[in-house]
Amino acid sequence: MQQSNPLKYYNIILIRYSGEIWLKSIKVKMRMIKTLINNIKKMFDLENIPYTKYQLSKDAARILFFFKNEDISKAIDIFKRIFGIYSISPALRTSSNMKNISEKTIDIAKCILIKGDTFALRVKRSGNHNFKSQDVAKEVGKKIIDNFQNLKLKVDLSNPNKRIFIEVRNEFTYIFTDIIKSEWEGLPIEHNKKIIVMDIGRQSDLLAGFFLMRRGCVIYPILFDLTNKNEILNEWIFNWNQVLKYVPFSKIKLVKINLMKVVDEVIENHQEKTDICAICRIIRFEIISKLLKDPNKEIKALTDGINNNHSSFCNDVVDLQSISLNYHFSNYPIFTPLIGLELSRIQGFLIKISKNLNKIDYCKYKPKNQQIDIKKLKKLYSSLKIRETIKNAIDNLEEIAISSKNSY
Secondary structure (H helix, E strand, C coil): CCCCCHHHHCCEEEEEECHHHHCCCHHHHHHHHHHHHHHHHHHHHHCCCCCCEEEECCCCCCEEEECCHHHHHHHHHHHCCCCCEEEEEEEEEEECCHHHHHHHHHHHHHHHCCCCCEEEEEEEEECCCCCCHHHHHHHHHHHHHHHCHHHCCEECCCCCCEEEEEEEECCEEEEECCCEEEEEECCCCCCCCEEEEEECCCHHHHHHHHHHHHCCCEEEEEEEEECCCHHHHHHHHHHHHHHHHHCCCCEEEEEEEECHHHHHHHHHHCCCHHHHHHHHHHHHHHHHHHHCCCCCCCCCEEECCCCCCCCCCCCHHHHHHHHHHHHHCCCCCEECCCCCCCHHHHHHHHHHHCCCCCCCCCECCCCCCCCCCHHHHHHHHHHCCCHHHHHHHHHCCEEEEEECCCCC
């Protein structure tokens, strides 16, 4: 007997939500489960992949989405990109009658077992039944061995070649062979958690925003353009388009602010060049603080991609120390989710998001030997006559809506 793909029997996908959701109070847990279900529905609507129905299991331990068999493979790929999911299993659903469980498990076994295999049945049960989990394992296991005597199969509970999972949940039973874990888990995106992503073109800025999405936040990326090159803008848009694949809505609005005139003015009128990076950063804080005054945005915080790995043009020490100066402009917290990550881990996460992300030559200045003296910098910045230039940069900001239909 040759192996074949058991997907041809599957009509449902079991979704296990993240452990963090499990730990919430009942009220919060049910709110997040409802949000997760809505996000799943939106993702499938955006991808034009139909589902026949969905439901929450009676014990609220599983979310169930039903598909036509030919859509199961495409559905698996989408579930891998949804935050709040711990794992999924494409499965066959049948009644919780021992005869039906045995017959359907044999159908699945026929696809995966070959001569000389060892196998194990992993049985879970919830609800009221006239049998126990061990009874299911013993009876179904015996019928598999009897049905495939020519394969000389053996049961091995410790280290089997093949595993078949059977979940008996009240009146229905789910049979499957794979538990596909999410790369991200996290929390479902909720619309009342809004975060600004301060992005100057570094991949680490994008990753910081992505991590906040993973914590359930809606993100508003603001690009501070330090090159004024269209090809770099296209690369930046392309990178954020890759992130769009993970969100349950059809578009992200990007805000681009040209900083070159402001920085050029500082360089032209300021003799000490070792302060340029710190000044540039404070300018960004001031601009964001002005944008945050819009009450309609309901922003809760902002995020930054600094990571102390010397992986960008910006001086890590300058970036880190200058965070304290943000509070002269705004009371909003700055999240730095990459601060403790090694460079290899950052690169690994970026590859998981997309293998196609562009590395951007994002700063035309790239000044060397940058330093920071907080006291000196505060006095210096207050003396700079750049407020009108900053206002002009804000007045001329560009909003770019990228959607899942973009061809970038």
